[in-house]
Amino acid sequence: MNPTFDIVTADEHDRLQALYEPLAQAVRGLLDASIRTGVDADAIAEATTAIEAVTESLRREQRDGPMAMIHGETGRPVVWANPVVGLRNAVAPPLTIHHSDDGTCWSEFTLGAAYEGPLGWVHGGICALVLDHVLGEVASGALAQPRYTGTITCRYLRGTPLGPLRAEASVDRIEGVKTFARGRLIDADGVTVEAEGVFITPAWARDAG
Amino acid sequence: MNPTFDIVTADEHDRLQALYEPLAQAVRGLLDASIRTGVDADAIAEATTAIEAVTESLRREQRDGPMAMIHGETGRPVVWANPVVGLRNAVAPPLTIHHSDDGTCWSEFTLGAAYEGPLGWVHGGICALVLDHVLGEVASGALAQPRYTGTITCRYLRGTPLGPLRAEASVDRIEGVKTFARGRLIDADGVTVEAEGVFITPAWARDAG
Numbered sequence: 327m328n329p330t331f332d333i334v335t336a337d338e339h340d341r342l343q344a345l346y347e348p349l350a351q352a353v354r355g356l357l358d359a360s361i362r363t364g365v366d367a368d369a370i371a372e373a374t375t376a377i378e379a380v381t382e383s384l385r386r387e388q389r390d391g392p393m394a395m396i397h398g399e400t401g402r403p404v405v406w407a408n409p410v411v412g413l414r415n416a417v418a419p420p421l422t423i424h425h426s427d428d429g430t431c432w433s434e435f436t437l438g439a440a441y442e443g444p445l446g447w448v449h450g451g452i453c454a455l456v457l458d459h460v461l462g463e464v465a466s467g468a469l470a471q472p473r474y475t476g477t478i479t480c481r482y483l484r485g486t487p488l489g490p491l492r493a494e495a496s497v498d499r500i501e502g503v504k505t506f507a508r509g510r511l512i513d514a515d516g517v518t519v520e521a522e523g524v525f526i527t528p529a530w531a532r533d534a535g
Numbered sequence: 536m537n538p539t540f541d542i543v544t545a546d547e548h549d550r551l552q553a554l555y556e557p558l559a560q561a562v563r564g565l566l567d568a569s570i571r572t573g574v575d576a577d578a579i580a581e582a583t584t585a586i587e588a589v590t591e592s593l594r595r596e597q598r599d600g601p602m603a604m605i606h607g608e609t610g611r612p613v614v615w616a617n618p619v620v621g622l623r624n625a626v627a628p629p630l631t632i633h634h635s636d637d638g639t640c641w642s643e644f645t646l647g648a649a650y651e652g653p654l655g656w657v658h659g660g661i662c663a664l665v666l667d668h669v670l671g672e673v674a675s676g677a678l679a680q681p682r683y684t685g686t687i688t689c690r691y692l693r694g695t696p697l698g699p700l701r702a703e704a705s706v707d708r709i710e711g712v713k714t715f716a717r718g719r720l721i722d723a724d725g726v727t728v729e730a731e732g733v734f735i736t737p738a739w740a741r742d743a744g
Contacts, residue, residue: 349579352586353562353569356593357625360562361616364596370558376589377561380582384565387573392654407570407651409658416566417626417649440626442616445601449618450684451667458660475659479688 331396331403339397339404346406346414353416361439402469410459421456421493423463430496431464437488448486453511454478456493457521464495465505465525472531473505478523486511486518495521503527540605540612548606548613555615555623562625570648611678619668630665630702632672639705640673646697657695662720663687665702666730673704674714674734681740682714687732695720695727704730712736 334342356377363370393414395404406414411421419441421433443449458478466473495509504524511519543551565586572579602623604613615623620630628650630642652658667687675682704718713733720728 345576345579349569349572349583349586352583352590353566356586356590357562357566359590359593359597360558360625361602361621361623362597362599363558363593364598365593367554369592369595370554373589373593374558374561376585377558377565380585380589381561381565381568383578384568384572384574384582386578388568389571389573392648392651393570394654407648409650409652409661412570414570415649416569439601439616440624441618442601443618444681444683445603449664449668450671450687451664452618454663454667454687454689455658455660458663459658462659472653474653474694475689475691477688477690478659478663479686480663480684481686482684485683 331394333396333398334404336397336399343406343413350412350414350416350420357416357440358438405469408459410456421459423460423468425463425468429464429467430494431460431468432492432494433460434490434492436490439488442488444485446488448488448491450480450482453482453486453519454480454521457495457509457511457519458523460493460495461507461509461521461523462525464497464509465507465523472528473525474528476504476524476526478521481520482518483520484518487513489513498522503532540603542605542607543613545606545608552615552622559621559623559625559629566625566649567647614678617668619665630668632669632677634672634677638673638676639703640669640677641701641703642669643699643701645699648697651697653694655697657697657700659689659691662691662695662728663689663730666704666718666720666728667732669702669704670716670718670730670732671734673706673718674716674732681737682734683737685713685733685735687730689728689730691728693727696722698722707731712741 393407397404406412409415409417412418419435421435423431423433425431437448441448441452492512498506508522510517602616606613615621618624618626621627628644630644632640632642634640646657650657650661701721707715717731719726
């Protein structure tokens, strides 16, 4: 698939971000509150009805296909719907990824009740989701080049506690269409999960060099 | 960590499920609508305010720690907050996991806009999240025995399209505290991602046999 992108100006990007970010942030808050609430049955029913009314109002105009936007200044895709970093997606914590000059990337973020597997611990698959994303980010030069996951291995050294965490990733080497990346998830006491992955340049992007 | 669980009767379980499931389902609908909406700035602002009011109403009573419940009849943990299968967690699609008599497990489910990575495709990390979960389910005998991910490797054979999907997993072998499981993600045309993992019985559960 070689999608066609809309190019947005920096100003339009910022206007849209100011518009949509508070909405997704509100949905994130609701998502957390709905998991942890202990209010009575009437209050739950009332909340459910109110949420359905808001959904109805947002559904008056809905995009059907993917959101394909490129930032006019940076040339990078605007990945607002992404389930790890997407400002518009309440599934995403969301992570803000920082790219260092040395080609590594890192993010500091907090995972709450919505990401819990074993009681008090982050779901192992959520660790894999975050690591796949940061490895993919570093392999693709901050998403400037499309690179899809070929293989990823995660080694869980110990449980990852809910709360503040850090993820880091770097590129090991590049061999043709394969980019080898590694990374780790870190809590206050050190590394909890290590990952290594191979990311592939898709056929449709190989000519774009 | 060896958590203490509340035991719920089958009736109480069903009452709570009937109470909370529609709420989470409403939040899921809102989450999807909020990613794809194109309504104007006033409508977005109005929706944001309305959502914050609902959150406020649910926050009047909030559980702080993890939800530790065991079903009195099945003896299995009630994992309503889980980000893959949790009925109360709008991050979860949620998957319903079916356990066959031969010890395998499978699930059929649909992934929409909230799980998109590359345009039109499921995020590679979401594939890993789902596979980690179904491998963990099969390794733990439907969560009857605690088994935490030790290592997981996912091989992406091709992109996984958004839409209806199937996940399957089975146990390869058990060696002491290590359970070896494998599984795959499948679309209408066949396998898209293969996974294999080693799941570990935590020290606190080893005596419980």
